[in-house]
Amino acid sequence: MIEPAHQRLSIAAQCRLLSISRSSYYYARVPETEVTLALMRRIDATFLDCPWYGSRQMVRHLRRNGHDVGRRRVRRLMAKMGLSPIYQRPRTSDPHPQHRVYPYLLRNLAIERPNHVWCADVTYIPMRRGFLYLVAIMDWATRKVLAWRLSNTMDTGFCVAALEEALARFGRPEIFNTDQGSQFTSFAFTSVLRDAEVRISMDGRGRWMDNVFIERLWRSLKYECVYLHAFETGSELRNGLARWVTYYNTQRPHSGLAGQTPAEAYGRIEETDHGGHAPHDLMTKLAA
Numbered sequence: 001m002i003e004p005a006h007q008r009l010s011i012a013a014q015c016r017l018l019s020i021s022r023s024s025y026y027y028a029r030v031p032e033t034e035v036t037l038a039l040m041r042r043i044d045a046t047f048l049d050c051p052w053y054g055s056r057q058m059v060r061h062l063r064r065n066g067h068d069v070g071r072r073r074v075r076r077l078m079a080k081m082g083l084s085p086i087y088q089r090p091r092t093s094d095p096h097p098q099h100r101v102y103p104y105l106l107r108n109l110a111i112e113r114p115n116h117v118w119c120a121d122v123t124y125i126p127m128r129r130g131f132l133y134l135v136a137i138m139d140w141a142t143r144k145v146l147a148w149r150l151s152n153t154m155d156t157g158f159c160v161a162a163l164e165e166a167l168a169r170f171g172r173p174e175i176f177n178t179d180q181g182s183q184f185t186s187f188a189f190t191s192v193l194r195d196a197e198v199r200i201s202m203d204g205r206g207r208w209m210d211n212v213f214i215e216r217l218w219r220s221l222k223y224e225c226v227y228l229h230a231f232e233t234g235s236e237l238r239n240g241l242a243r244w245v246t247y248y249n250t251q252r253p254h255s256g257l258a259g260q261t262p263a264e265a266y267g268r269i270e271e272t273d274h275g276g277h278a279p280h281d282l283m284t285k286l287a288a
Contacts, residue, residue: 017187020156031130039067040077041126045227047083048219054085081124082133082154082181101185105175105201111140114266117201118146118166118173121214122154122183125222127237128230134241135159137166138214140177143254144262145217145245146170150238159183163192177201179211220248 002014015022032040039062046061047053053061055075062069078084111117117140125134135158136148147166151158176198178184185202193200203211225244231237249263257265 020186034129036077037126037130039069040081040124040131042067043074043077043083044081044124044126044222047078048222051215052085057085081131082122083124100190101180102190102200102202104177104203105199106177114139114142114144115171115173116141117175117177119177119211119214120159120163120184121179121211121218122159122181123218125150125226125237125241127234128232132234132237133158135162135183136214136217137162138217139170139173139262139266140213142257142262142265143213143217144249144266148241148245150234150241152234154183156183156186156188160188160192163189167192167196172196172198175199175201177203179203217248220252221245 002011003009004011006014009017012022042062042065043058046058050057050061055071055078058078059069059071059074062074106117109117118137119140120135120137122133122135125132132150132152133154134148134150137146138144139146146169147162149158149162149165176193178201180202183189190200221241221244225240226237229236229240231240250261253259253261254265
């Protein structure tokens, strides 16, 4: 997103336009130790089973299972991984103080057709020697994963790239719903939606259930793919995720879709692909 050699805009000006701090651009991440990475993997697996665990409950659980950890360390790691308990409490998802927060539009709304509502979320993906972040764009009614991206930082750029791909491949939804994370409230992300004339909706406090479909996606993806393989490199992880998402979209039936796969439920729109291409899942191309 930032062009260091831009002829007209300085790095500081580009950071202001993208609503990110200049220190974030220059920040060089210090890798975590193997011991800490193993603890993060344990926290992530526990959180999938008990998503109501805050740092206090997580510490109790870890100590009962032989991990001598303190709450400050667990709280730092959970924040780094983007894990926040699902129970209602004040300020569960803090937006950037300078970003606009949009109203919630899904209350009492029946979502029963493709491209009515899309949603997005970011999750932590552990590897054998590190971790990456994954964003996915999902069609709410059919559970189909429309696009996804990996990144080594929780910045805005990879979320914008996934959104632009989904719009280019599948047209536009009527409403796009997210939480109030700074990636989704940023000018770079919301401007893409506004330019496409998509109505923007953001979860309010205590609305964790609105993200339940994509949370189920994360659980399935991690238990059926990530935890089974312990990928070594980013390219291995990307290829593994591409294969799994293709399987999820095209072969994994859902009881909530009357036994259909997400691709089958979405298919009547996918057959009229906006780019004029043959109807095939975009993840197959990414796996090649």
